[in-house]
Amino acid sequence: MTETSPISGLHAATAELDPPLAALDLAALRANAVDLVRRARGVPVRVASKSVRCRAVLQEVLGSDLTKSGGFAGIMGYSLAEALWLAGLGARDILLGYPATDRGSLAKLAADPVLLDSITLMIDDVDQLDLIRAAVGEKVSPRVCIDVDASLRIGPLHLGVRRSPIRTPEQAGRLAGTARRRGFRVVGVMTYEAQIAGLPDTNPAVRLVKKASAFEIGRRRRQVLDAVRNEVGELEIVNSGGTGSIEVSISDSNVTEVTAGSGLYLPTLFDGYRNLAPRPAMYFAMPVLRHPAAGIATVFSGGYIASGPTGASRVPKPVWPKGLSLIGTEGAGEVQTPLTGAEGLAIGDRVWFRHAKAGELCERFNQVNLVDAGGTRIEVPTYRGEGQNFG
Numbered sequence: 427m428t429e430t431s432p433i434s435g436l437h438a439a440t441a442e443l444d445p446p447l448a449a450l451d452l453a454a455l456r457a458n459a460v461d462l463v464r465r466a467r468g469v470p471v472r473v474a475s476k477s478v479r480c481r482a483v484l485q486e487v488l489g490s491d492l493t494k495s496g497g498f499a500g501i502m503g504y505s506l507a508e509a510l511w512l513a514g515l516g517a518r519d520i521l522l523g524y525p526a527t528d529r530g531s532l533a534k535l536a537a538d539p540v541l542l543d544s545i546t547l548m549i550d551d552v553d554q555l556d557l558i559r560a561a562v563g564e565k566v567s568p569r570v571c572i573d574v575d576a577s578l579r580i581g582p583l584h585l586g587v588r589r590s591p592i593r594t595p596e597q598a599g600r601l602a603g604t605a606r607r608r609g610f611r612v613v614g615v616m617t618y619e620a621q622i623a624g625l626p627d628t629n630p631a632v633r634l635v636k637k638a639s640a641f642e643i644g645r646r647r648r649q650v651l652d653a654v655r656n657e658v659g660e661l662e663i664v665n666s667g668g669t670g671s672i673e674v675s676i677s678d679s680n681v682t683e684v685t686a687g688s689g690l691y692l693p694t695l696f697d698g699y700r701n702l703a704p705r706p707a708m709y710f711a712m713p714v715l716r717h718p719a720a721g722i723a724t725v726f727s728g729g730y731i732a733s734g735p736t737g738a739s740r741v742p743k744p745v746w747p748k749g750l751s752l753i754g755t756e757g758a759g760e761v762q763t764p765l766t767g768a769e770g771l772a773i774g775d776r777v778w779f780r781h782a783k784a785g786e787l788c789e790r791f792n793q794v795n796l797v798d799a800g801g802t803r804i805e806v807p808t809y810r811g812e813g814q815n816f817g
Contacts, residue, residue, distance in 0.1 A: 431746060432451070432454070432706070433709060433745070433746050433778050435451065435797055435799070435801055436449040436451060436709060436778075436795075436797050437711075437746075437776070437778070438801060439795070439797040439801045439802070439803040440711070440795050440797070440803060443795070444713070445711040445712055445713045445726075445776055446710065446711065446712055446713070446726060446727060446791070447710065447711050447791070447793075447795060448708070448709070448710045448711075448787060448788070448790075448791040448793070448794045448795065448808075449708075449709050449710070449711065449794065449795040449796075449797055450483070450691075450707055450708050450709075450794050450795065450796050450797065451706075451707045451708075451709075451797060452486075452707075452796050452797060452798045452799070453798065453799040454692075454705045454706065454707035455483070455486065455690055455691070455707040456486075457703075457705055458689055458690050458691075458692060458703075458705055458707060459486075459487050459496075459498070459690060461689070461702075461703055461705075462497075462498075462669070462672070462686050462689045462690070463496065463497030463498070465672045465673060465676075465701070466497065466672055466676060466684055466686075467676055468497075469675075469676045469681065469682070469683060469684055470494075470497065470498070470499035470500070470682070470683045470684075471497055471498050471499070471672075471683070471684055471685070471686050472498075472499060472500040472501065472502050472521065472665065472683050472684070472685045472686075473487060473488060473498055473500070473501050473502065473685075473686070473687055473690075474501075474502045474504075474523070474668070474685050474686060474687030474688070475501050475502065475503050475504060475508065475512070475687065475785070476502075476503075476504040476523070476687065476785050477669075477686075477687025477688040477690070477691070477783075477784035477785040478687050478690060478691075478784070478785050478788075479785035479786075479788035479789065479808055479809045479810075480785075480788055480794055480806065480807075480808045480809065481515070481806075481807070481809070481812065482794075482796065482804075482806035482807075483690065483794075483806075484501065484512075487690065488500075488501070488517075490516070491516040491517070491518070492512055492515055492516050492517035493516065493517055493518045493519055494519070499519065499683065500519035500520065500521060500683070501517055501519065501520045501521070502520075502521050502522075502523045502665075502685050502687075503520050503521070503522050503523065503545075504522070504523055504524060504816065505522075505524075505526075505528075505816035505817060506522060506526035506528050506531040506532065506535065506545070506547070507528060507531045507816050508809075508814070508816040509522060509545045510531055510534055510535065510541065510545070511814060513540070513541055513544045513545060517544065518543075518544045519544065520544060520545045520546070521546045521548070521571060521614070521616075521663065521665065522545070522546065522547055522548045522571075523548060523616075523618075523685075524548055525547070525548050525549060525550065525551070525554050525573075526547055526548070526558070527554075527557055529557075529560075529561040532557075532558055532561035532562050533561055533562065535562065535568065536561070536562035536563060536566045536568070542566060542567075542568060542569070543569070545569065546569040546570065546571050546613060546614060546663070547568055547569065547570045547571070548570070548571050548572075548573050548616065549570045549571070549572060549573070549601070549605065549610075550572065550573040550574075550589070550590035550591055550592045550601070551591065551592075551601075552601065552604055555604065555605055555608055555610065558610075559608060559609075564609070566609075567609050567610060567611050568610055568611065569610075569611045569613050570605055570610045570611065570612055570613070571612075571613060571614035571615065571616055571663055571665070572590075572592060572598055572601055572602060572605075572612065572614070572615050572616070572654065573589060573590040573592065573616050573618075574590055574592050574593065574598055574615055574616065574617050574647070574650050575589055575590045575591070575592060575593040576589075576617040576618055576619040576643045576647075576666075577589075577619075578639040578642055578643075587618075589618065593646075594650075595646075595649040595650045595652065595653035596653065598615070598650045598653050598654050599650075599653030599654055599656060599657050602653075602654040602657040602658050603657040603658070605658075606657060606658050612654070612657075612658040612661075613661060613662045613663055614661050614662055614663025614664065614665060615647075615650060615651060615654055615661060615663070615664055615665070616663070616664075616665040616666070617643055617647050617650075617665070617666050618666070618667070618668065618685075619639060619640070619643055619666070619667065619668075619671055619674070619675075640671075640674045640677075644677070644678050647664075647666075647678060647680060648678075648680060651664065651680055661682075662682075663682060663683065664680050664681050664682045664683070665681075665682070665683050665684070665685060666678070666681045666683075666684055666685075667681070667684040667685055667686070668684075668685055668686060668688070669686040669687065669688045669689035669696065669702070670696065670699050670701075670702070672684050672686060672701075673701060687784060687785065688783070688784040688785075689702065690707065690784070691706070691707050691708040691784040691785075691787075692704075692705055692706045692707060692708075692784075693706070693708065693732075693780060693781050693782055693783050693784045693787075694706075694739075694742075694743050694780050694781070694782050695732070695739060695782050695783055706780055708780070708781065708784070708787060708794075709745070709778050709779065709780055710730075710742075710778070710779050710780075710781065710787060710790075710791070711776045711777065711778050711779070712725040712726050712727060712728050712763070712776065712777050712779065713725060713726050713774055713775070713776060713777075714768075714771050714772065714773055714774060714775045714776075714777065715762065715773070716773070717768075717773070718764065720769075721766060721767065721768055721769055722753075722764055722765065722766055722768055723750075723764070723765050723768030723771045723775075723777070724762050724763065724764045724765070725762065725763050725764075725765065725777050726761070726762060726763075727759070727760070727761055727762065727763065728742060728758045728759065728762075728763035728779065729742075729757070729758040729759045729760045729761075729763060730742050730758065730781055730786075730787060730790050731758065731782075732781065732782035732783040732786055733783065733786060734783075739782060740782050740783075741757055741758050741782060742758050742779040742780065742781050742782065743779060743780050743782075744765055744777055744778070744779050745778055745779060745780050746777070746778040747768075747770070747771065747777070749767040750765045750766070750767045750768060750777060751765060751766050751767055752764075752765065752766075753765070753766060765777065788808035788809060788810060789808075789809075789810055789815075790810075791808055791810065791811070792807060792808060792810055792811035793805045793806065793807055793808065793811050794806055794807075794808055
């Protein structure tokens with residue numbers, strides 16, 4: 427490995443460890459964090475914990491109390507059980523990105539005034555209100571945020587993800603009013619434009635769709651907010667965006683915060699974005715086990731397929747040594763992964779990979795090795811390493 431390789435520091439700092447292992451370039455992580463704050467231009471950045479899944483990294487950007495630091499403010503959690511755990515560690519501003527139906531966790535939320543003030547539930551259906559109320563009882567007033575569908579619809583085409591059934595101002599206002607009358611504190615509205623945040627700028631057609639979508643959701647969001655405020659008054663939270671759409675989100679003065687998480691690690695799915703610096707931070711290494719043929723090396727495991735539509739974009743990418751490629755007929759495997767272009771690799775050598783998505787890699791490792799610019803290594807647990815599995 428050459429000294430100019432961005433992986434050289436990780437390789438050297440972990441030389442005495444046996445792979446498989448995961449390593450995080452702290453200098454790259456910190457530079458990515460600075461860049462997210464720069465792009466947000468003063469709008470607070472809420473950290474998407476699903477894209478991190480490591481308490482030490484959350485503390486790196488949010489401070490030891492997991493609440494607010496240097497342009498970052500609050501966590502977007504993906505599970506109420508996770509939110510309860512993080513609040514127990516000090517976090518005081520957790521917005522759930524998804525509805526909660528875990529009755530046991532809801533009961534724990536209701537039993538603690540600190541939790542009730544620290545955690546905001548996500549809703550998009552009256553039936554969710556019924557379930558929450560049955561679990562928490564009649565005496566408490568949980569905080570709730572309304573998830574509004576931000577997909578772009580052109581005729582029969584649905585461009586975006588299938589999330590909330592709430593789309594129109596009338597629907598949002600009606601749900602807000604119902605929640606208020608049933609004793610809930612309606613504190614926010616969220617719009618996640620996945621078709622903007624989650625698509626790379628690969629061609630003019632994609633950029634045109636993004637521009638059209640930004641115009642449509644900006645107009646509709648203003649109407650939704652008017653309808654909701656008419657029912658419940660001013661809102662604390664107007665959340666929008668993702669790592670790939672910060673600039674679009676902050677262009678709307680109604681938006682009070684943006685969400686980002688993947689931009690800290692920059693996995694391969696973000697390689698095609700023009701507004702992101704090419705600064706990957708997270709890698710994993712696998713050992714070479716065998717040479718089944720000339721020019722082919724087989725490494726241990728490696729089949730860490732990312733969620734989403736199956737295909738080439740979801741498989742891990744070998745990035746060092748250069749010139750390695752997956753074999754199309756086998757791909758990345760459960761217990762072994764053959765690679766072509768492997769001349770010169772010896773048994774026991776390492777191959778470094780990047781994952782397609784951010785936090786999902788942490789579900790494969792109990793620890794991540796944080797390596798700073800000076801080569802100092804600190805081993806920290808992932809969620810999995812702390813025995814925390816939230817689904």
